Amino acid sequence: MIANRLLKPWRIFAGSLLVMGLICVVVAAQDGAEPDQPQADEPPMAAEQPADEKPAGEQAASSPEEASTPAADNSFPPPVDITDVETPDWMKRVDNGFGQVVSILKATLFYTVFPDEQQYAQENYVLYYWRSEGTDDPFKIAENSKARKPADMPDEATLNEVSAWVETGKAAGSGDPDKPYRQGKLTYVDREGVKKTRSVEYVKYVINDSTKYVLDKDGDQAIYKPLRKVRSALSTDKDEWKTPEQIREMALAGEMAIDFKANGQETPYIFTEYIGGVPLVVIWLSGGAILFTLYFGLVNFWGVPHAINVVRGTYDNPNEPGEVTHFQALASALSATVGLGNIAGVTIAMTDGGPGAFFWMILCGFFGMTSKFVECTLGQMYREVKPDGTILGGPMQYLVNSFEQFGLRPVGVFFSIVFAIMCVMASFGGGNMFQGNQAASQVLSMVPNTDKDQLKTVQAELKTAAAEEDFDRLPALQTRRKELLGKINSFENQFKIGFGIIMAALVGLVIIGGIKRIGATAGKIVPAMCLMYILACLWIICTHYNEIPGLVSTIFTQAFNPDAVRGGLIGVIVIGVRRAAFSNEAGVGSAAIAHSAAKTDEPVREGFVALLEPFIDTIVVCSMTALVILITGAWDSKELVHENGMAGVELTSAAFSAEISWFPYILTLAVVLFAFSTIISWSYYGERCWERLFGARAVFLYKIIFVIAVFLGPIFSLNNVLDFSDFMILSMAFPNILGCLLLAPTVKRAVTEYWRKLKAGEFNISH
Numbered sequence: 001m002i003a004n005r006l007l008k009p010w011r012i013f014a015g016s017l018l019v020m021g022l023i024c025v026v027v028a029a030q031d032g033a034e035p036d037q038p039q040a041d042e043p044p045m046a047a048e049q050p051a052d053e054k055p056a057g058e059q060a061a062s063s064p065e066e067a068s069t070p071a072a073d074n075s076f077p078p079p080v081d082i083t084d085v086e087t088p089d090w091m092k093r094v095d096n097g098f099g100q101v102v103s104i105l106k107a108t109l110f111y112t113v114f115p116d117e118q119q120y121a122q123e124n125y126v127l128y129y130w131r132s133e134g135t136d137d138p139f140k141i142a143e144n145s146k147a148r149k150p151a152d153m154p155d156e157a158t159l160n161e162v163s164a165w166v167e168t169g170k171a172a173g174s175g176d177p178d179k180p181y182r183q184g185k186l187t188y189v190d191r192e193g194v195k196k197t198r199s200v201e202y203v204k205y206v207i208n209d210s211t212k213y214v215l216d217k218d219g220d221q222a223i224y225k226p227l228r229k230v231r232s233a234l235s236t237d238k239d240e241w242k243t244p245e246q247i248r249e250m251a252l253a254g255e256m257a258i259d260f261k262a263n264g265q266e267t268p269y270i271f272t273e274y275i276g277g278v279p280l281v282v283i284w285l286s287g288g289a290i291l292f293t294l295y296f297g298l299v300n301f302w303g304v305p306h307a308i309n310v311v312r313g314t315y316d317n318p319n320e321p322g323e324v325t326h327f328q329a330l331a332s333a334l335s336a337t338v339g340l341g342n343i344a345g346v347t348i349a350m351t352d353g354g355p356g357a358f359f360w361m362i363l364c365g366f367f368g369m370t371s372k373f374v375e376c377t378l379g380q381m382y383r384e385v386k387p388d389g390t391i392l393g394g395p396m397q398y399l400v401n402s403f404e405q406f407g408l409r410p411v412g413v414f415f416s417i418v419f420a421i422m423c424v425m426a427s428f429g430g431g432n433m434f435q436g437n438q439a440a441s442q443v444l445s446m447v448p449n450t451d452k453d454q455l456k457t458v459q460a461e462l463k464t465a466a467a468e469e470d471f472d473r474l475p476a477l478q479t480r481r482k483e484l485l486g487k488i489n490s491f492e493n494q495f496k497i498g499f500g501i502i503m504a505a506l507v508g509l510v511i512i513g514g515i516k517r518i519g520a521t522a523g524k525i526v527p528a529m530c531l532m533y534i535l536a537c538l539w540i541i542c543t544h545y546n547e548i549p550g551l552v553s554t555i556f557t558q559a560f561n562p563d564a565v566r567g568g569l570i571g572v573i574v575i576g577v578r579r580a581a582f583s584n585e586a587g588v589g590s591a592a593i594a595h596s597a598a599k600t601d602e603p604v605r606e607g608f609v610a611l612l613e614p615f616i617d618t619i620v621v622c623s624m625t626a627l628v629i630l631i632t633g634a635w636d637s638k639e640l641v642h643e644n645g646m647a648g649v650e651l652t653s654a655a656f657s658a659e660i661s662w663f664p665y666i667l668t669l670a671v672v673l674f675a676f677s678t679i680i681s682w683s684y685y686g687e688r689c690w691e692r693l694f695g696a697r698a699v700f701l702y703k704i705i706f707v708i709a710v711f712l713g714p715i716f717s718l719n720n721v722l723d724f725s726d727f728m729i730l731s732m733a734f735p736n737i738l739g740c741l742l743l744a745p746t747v748k749r750a751v752t753e754y755w756r757k758l759k760a761g762e763f764n765i766s767h
Contacts, residue, residue, distance in 0.1 A: 076268065077147045077254035080128045081187040082202055105727045115277030119215040121224060121247050121269050124257035125207040129157055129171075130186065133199035139181070148254035150207070160471040162203050167466035167474070172204045208255075213242055215270075281730050282577050285587045288737040289367035292374050295744060296751065300369035300611055306758070307608040343533075343671065346625040347652045349576055355551075356558030358626045360576025365618025368586025369611040374740045377607030377747050379592030380600065386696070393596025394685075395419045395589035395736045396692040402742040415735040419589065420689035424702075426728040427689075428709050431682025436713030439675035440499045444492060446668050451491070455484045496714040504711040506676065511683045511703055529673040536666055537624035540659045544631045551630045580622075584614040588729055589736035593685045602763075604754035607747075625652065632658050679710060 127149055129139035138156040141149060149155075157165070159180075165171035166180040173180040181201040189195050213224035214234055224242040225234040235241070242250075250256050251269035259268045293300060349357040375395070382401050383393030396416045403412030458481045465473045541548065585591060591610055598606045632655040656663035683706050690702040740747075757763060 076251055076258050078144050080142045080144045082128065082130070082184040082200065085183050085185050102724050105724070110279045110281055110727070112277030112279050113283070115274040117272060117274055119270050119272050121213045122257040122271065123211040123255060124209050125255040126209050127153065127205040128202055129162065129205060130200045130202035133183065133201055139203065160474065163474060164466035164469055165205060166203065167462050170205060172206060213247060278574055281733060282574055284737055285733050286364060286367065286577050288587055288741065289371045292370040292744065293367050296370055296748065299373055300366060303608050303611060307612050310605055310609050311612065343625065343652050346622045347629055350626065350629055351651065353576060354558050355555045355630060357576040359555050359559035360573045361580040361622060362619055364577045364580035365584055365614040368580065368584055368614040371587040372591055372613050373607040373611040374744065374747055375589055375592040375736060376595040376610035377603050377750065378740060378743055379596035380598070380603030380606045381750065383596040391597040392688060392691060394593035394688055395739060396689055398743060399735055399739040402739040415739070416692065419732055419735045420692045422728040422732045423590065423689040424686050426732070427682045427686025428706070429724060430729055431685065432679055432706060432709045433713035433716060435675035435678045436500065436503050436710055437716065439672045440496050440714030442668050442671045443499065444495055446664060447495070449488065449491065451484050451487050455481065455488065458484060500711040500714040503714070504707050507679055507683070507710045508707045510680045511706065529670055532666065533670050534621065534624055536656065536660060536663060537628050540628050540631060547631060548627065551627060554630065580618055584617040585729065586614050587737055588732040590685050590732065593688050594681065602754060604750050629655050
């Protein structure tokens with residue numbers, strides 16, 4: 001019987017997709033993966049590549065036999081042709097392949113419309129030094145690098161000098177103190193004109209390969225302005241601007257990236273890219289939210305007082321069908337959204353888009369209240385109450401009904417399967433492993449470690465010795481650094497394993513108990529952690545109460561300031577909407593799964609409860625964080641953002657600690673509680689979708705896999721997995737919003753009838 005149930009074609013199809021996705025998640029989440037590099041900052045031809053990837057199009061050294069061909073006065077210096085040959089291990093290769101899959105998903109699911117075209121030139125002022133592999137010869141400057149060499153740079157460098165360059169950050173090498181150089185294959189043409197290759201060891205000395213000059217206007221004159229890393233704004237310092245003639249001179253001097261495949265072009269150093277634009281999923285989410293708000297007559301405004309009464313238990317009836325109270329359903333859904341998005345998301349939004357981005361976060365939260373109202377009402381209307389009293393509800397259920405009314409049930413079944421697969425994958429990634437990973441990292445950062453203090457001292461001494469070219473001290477300091485790094489890594493690995501075991505055990509105890517235990521746990525954790533975090537925010541806000549009017553004015557002013565961020569007004573709006581979507585998940589359908597389990601026979605009543613979530617999550621909690629970040633000036637701090645590159649939780653912690661010295665400890669506790677509550681809530685979302693795919697008998701298998709994922713989360717480095725999970729979460733909005741739109745008239749009729757009963761006093765009020 002069970003075999004026949006599981007062998008249905010659509011179950012086999014769904015299971016195959018799910019297994020392949022899980023394999024990708026696990027193999028891609030290995031320790032040591034490198035962070036993604038921002039595409040906008042990479043030169044198109046000669047950008048520095050990650051240490052373990054083949055630098056496509058990157059060129060390096062020549063050889064003693066190479067016939068030097070001087071460039072003509074009006075030609076660009078030829079490239080240096082070297083290919084990196086240090087092959088990554090198999091897991092890294094799989095991760096790279098998975099990264100390509102993520103890129104494809106980004107290009108399709110996050111397709112942008114209305115992008116702006118811009119032209120730019122990328123500075124790529126680098127020199128290559130090399131020697132034959134396996135020799136003790138000095139490193140010689142590549143023949144084609146000589147034309148670029150400043151007068152104060154040597155033609156040869158010893159191994160110690162190369163090591164000193166790498167230590168001081170002047171040269172890009174392997175990162176291994178015992179072997180600062182990289183392995184490569186040199187391609188050259190000998191004096192007889194024959195193309196050959198040889199194995200070499202090389203380093204790349206970087207003078208400047210990070211400045212990007214974007215074409216702009218200064219009145220009627222074309223000008224190239226440097227692009228700032230913070231908010232991608234163009235420099236306003238006229239001394240840094242370059243004319244087209246100056247850019248060409250730099251290219252002729254070999255200081256700019258060149259597209260040598262652009263045959264016949266007079267300006268092969270000018271590249272074109274597309275920036276800005278609005279991701280399709282953002283239009284879908286925001287458009288749906290606005291439409292629902294108008295269609296339901298601003299229910300997110302006039303429905304709030306009634307929603308508060310429902311949450312207070314005014315209409316609770318323990319005899320009604322369901323598993324949890326209205327408050328517990330609200331707490332369960334909030335625990336999945338109130339978390340790192342509130343602590344880090346607001347900071348990221350303002351760092352990227354300025355204070356104005358937060359205005360659009362608030363507005364998105366306001367309209368998102370109606371999306372939550374609609375989807376959670378539908379979750380109740382079409383839920384399935386099983387014989388044992390448990391509930392199966394959410395988009396997986398009402399998507400079938402939305403299409404069935406038009407005689408298209410198979411289409412509804414297809415979209416429900418797609419939604420369920422996306423939700424299950426998101427539950428293992430962003431709803432599980434990422435949360436545990438961030439919680440472990442935050443706790444680890446607060447654990448005293450004398451080895452880290454010693455490492456900082458050794459690092460400082462290394463830089464000093466390298467700058468002073470004290471080659472007698474360098475080897476001993478490098479050895480000491482290697483020993484300390486080994487001890488630190490060993491301690492961190494053991495700590496993460498222990499943290500993972502404890503977190504997995506606690507999560508297992510909760511999720512085995514099902515939604516009732518999840519609701520009871522969330523009902524205690526969510527109010528406590530929200531209160532704790534809000535009190536810290538209020539303390540800082542109250543001590544700076546006289547600054548609040550000016551800060552609020554700044555938020556509104558910069559919300560409509562087209563110069564606040566590159567991409568103008570549209571750019572600021574997109575940043576705010578995206579961060580709000582990640583924060584409150586309005587429109588993605590996840591909350592409908594939790595609210596479908598509430599004890600009520602009035603679906604609309606639960607919809608009113610749900611509309612409070614974006615209000616609490618985005619408008620209340622996020623506003624607290626935003627005001628603190630503005631009060632401390634952390635969002636645009638030269639020291640924190642521009643020099644130290646802080647962002648997210650780290651920047652939020654620094655902002656709070658400037659006002660409350662002990663706040664990092666409070667933040668650590670909050671992060672752990674936020675992560676724990678998010679994990680247990682997403683376990684329920686994933687479990688319901690898993691049951692929709694494979695049946696109730698397979699749920700226990702999901703719980704086992706989920707607990708294992710909790711253990712793996714602190715150990716793995718996620719990057720691509722996190723991106724994949726985020727795509728799954730937001731992509732859930734495509735089928736969900738479509739289903740909600742098709743069933744909106746049904747919801748409106750139910751709202752009209754419910755409000756009539758309420759006004760007529762037909763509902764029992766509990767005391």
